[in-house]
Amino acid sequence: MSGEPNLVGFQVVVEVAPDAGEKLHTEIAHRRAEAASPLAQQVMADVVRTYPSGSPTINTYVSFVYDAASSIGRSKRSAKEMAVEIGRRLPSLTNRLAATGAGAASPLSATELAEIVRTAYEPGVAQLIDQARASGTDSGLSWSQAGPTTHIAKAKSYWHDGATSVTWMMGEAPRGEMFSDVLRSLLSSHGDIDRKRVALIYRPHSPAESAAIADRDFRAARSRTETSRNGQARAEAEYSAAAKTRQEEARGAGLTLFGLVVTATVHDGDDGEHQLLAAETAVDNLSAPARIALRYAWGSQDAGFLAALPIGVILPEHVALQLPKTIK
Numbered sequence: 001m002s003g004e005p006n007l008v009g010f011q012v013v014v015e016v017a018p019d020a021g022e023k024l025h026t027e028i029a030h031r032r033a034e035a036a037s038p039l040a041q042q043v044m045a046d047v048v049r050t051y052p053s054g055s056p057t058i059n060t061y062v063s064f065v066y067d068a069a070s071s072i073g074r075s076k077r078s079a080k081e082m083a084v085e086i087g088r089r090l091p092s093l094t095n096r097l098a099a100t101g102a103g104a105a106s107p108l109s110a111t112e113l114a115e116i117v118r119t120a121y122e123p124g125v126a127q128l129i130d131q132a133r134a135s136g137t138d139s140g141l142s143w144s145q146a147g148p149t150t151h152i153a154k155a156k157s158y159w160h161d162g163a164t165s166v167t168w169m170m171g172e173a174p175r176g177e178m179f180s181d182v183l184r185s186l187l188s189s190h191g192d193i194d195r196k197r198v199a200l201i202y203r204p205h206s207p208a209e210s211a212a213i214a215d216r217d218f219r220a221a222r223s224r225t226e227t228s229r230n231g232q233a234r235a236e237a238e239y240s241a242a243a244k245t246r247q248e249e250a251r252g253a254g255l256t257l258f259g260l261v262v263t264a265t266v267h268d269g270d271d272g273e274h275q276l277l278a279a280e281t282a283v284d285n286l287s288a289p290a291r292i293a294l295r296y297a298w299g300s301q302d303a304g305f306l307a308a309l310p311i312g313v314i315l316p317e318h319v320a321l322q323l324p325k326t327i328k
Helices: 022-031 038-054 079-102 110-121 123-134 207-227 232-250 272-290 301-307
Strands: 007-017 057-066 151-153 158-160 163-172 195-204 256-267 293-296
Touching (some): 057 079, 110 123, 151 301, 163 272, 163 301, 207 232, 256 272
Antiparallel strands (some): 007 057, 007 195, 151 158, 158 163, 195 256
16 A cells, blocks of 8 residues: 555454344345244244344444645645545555455445444444334434534543443554464454454555665664674564565565554443443453553543544544654
């Protein structure tokens, strides 16, 4: 993605949520035969009643964020112009997603995007939205109706429309070798968490920036191996990794900044504090196999909640004081 013009960053969001069972109920109702035996009808009725309780739905979203400034003259383009430009790129992007193994990908409509955000803020409407979809219509939600009616951001949690969420951010990336299933446990469902979103946020460097960064890191790692007395083994490992990164970049690989945001949501209940504590413990247990150091989004739970939504919120682009990239 480092070769994608004007791309600021992109997100991959995996959402695990309970299945209300509306799709299953509709499909069984349409396929039910009046002449079926009483036993068959009873079995299917039991399936409709019990199956959703143990079958969460997993949805994956990818969002791309583009800079409206033109590469020629750096003049700001209007929203309409950007919509046309992004529309031209969508077929290529969806085809490239399919080539990665992600399967068939299709753009979300404005209503579907509003439904996702509204459900995140008010999980209680999920069943109503599923019922509308099952009946062949949509909810009719607009973007102006997607946000919360009321919300309270606390130091360590975020209350919003009948639910409470806790958000963590990656404090340190995993060290050592990583395999393809490193996030398997973190992405899986858990009985103590009603809804969970894991968002990987990427900010690719341009090819020119990647070359400069790879050379700089290589020189710094080589200098540490020559001057380090204690921790020589670690300095040599860093030098080896920097040399390999430099070689791969020279062969055409890109460099990308990445981060991770995890949000766990529980519905308000009689024992809210216990539910929230159980959800926090569950996230700790799920993230342990991934060797990712997660930190609470202290004092910024509302912003962290937004960053985990598939709406393209790249937090470094929204800070009040923008530092030059050389300082960053």
